[in-house]
Amino acid sequence: MKKILIVEDNPMNMELILDLLEFYGYGVTKAEDGIKAIESLAEDKFDLILLDMQLPKMDGLEVLERIKNNPATADVPVIAVTAHAMKGSEEHFIEMGCVDYISKPIDIHKFRALIDMYLGDYPS
Template sequence: MIRILYVEDNEDNVYMLSQRLKRHGFDVLVARDGEQGVETARREKPDLILMDLGLPSLDGWSAARLLKGAPDTRRIPIIALSAHTMPGDRERALAAGCDEYDAKPIAFERLLAKIDSLLQDRTAP
């Protein structure tokens, strides 16, 4: 089963998206802030991370940099999720090490396509 780490501090978002992902057959781990996200990723080695960028204690940009800078987590794909839709936000997320970016509110089918694409890229020879 594919494990996704969802790093998000908003309870409503956690409930809604994690339930939809579970219905699609994913095992979902949840971290409530960037520090917990980094710790959980290092401990659990998920197949993919959904990272909110506007997090307390350690924001998503910093958490992505830490994960991509560590040998044991650098190959885990990260999709940045953000309500920040200003010009340059996508580029800033990618520069921080995220592999993809999606704006909130989440269009679930579009997000699934990005997840599938990144997981296929990861398993390609």
């Protein structure tokens, strides 16, 4: 089973993403802030990371930088997740090391296709 780390501070968004990914058959670990995300990455290996870019304690860009600068996690694909996208945000997140981007509220069909694309599975 492929494992995904969700880094999201909003409980409702976390539960929606968690429920969707578990329904799709993925193993999921949650982190409510950037520090917990870094701790989770030190304890386990993941196939994909969904990273909210606006987090308490350590923002998403700092988490992303730490992920990409750590040889153990540098190759794990990271998808930026945010509700406050401004023009140019998507390009900025990709320049910083994200493989892709999804905005909130999440469109479940686009979300499924995006997750499956990066994990080598395809929606039926």
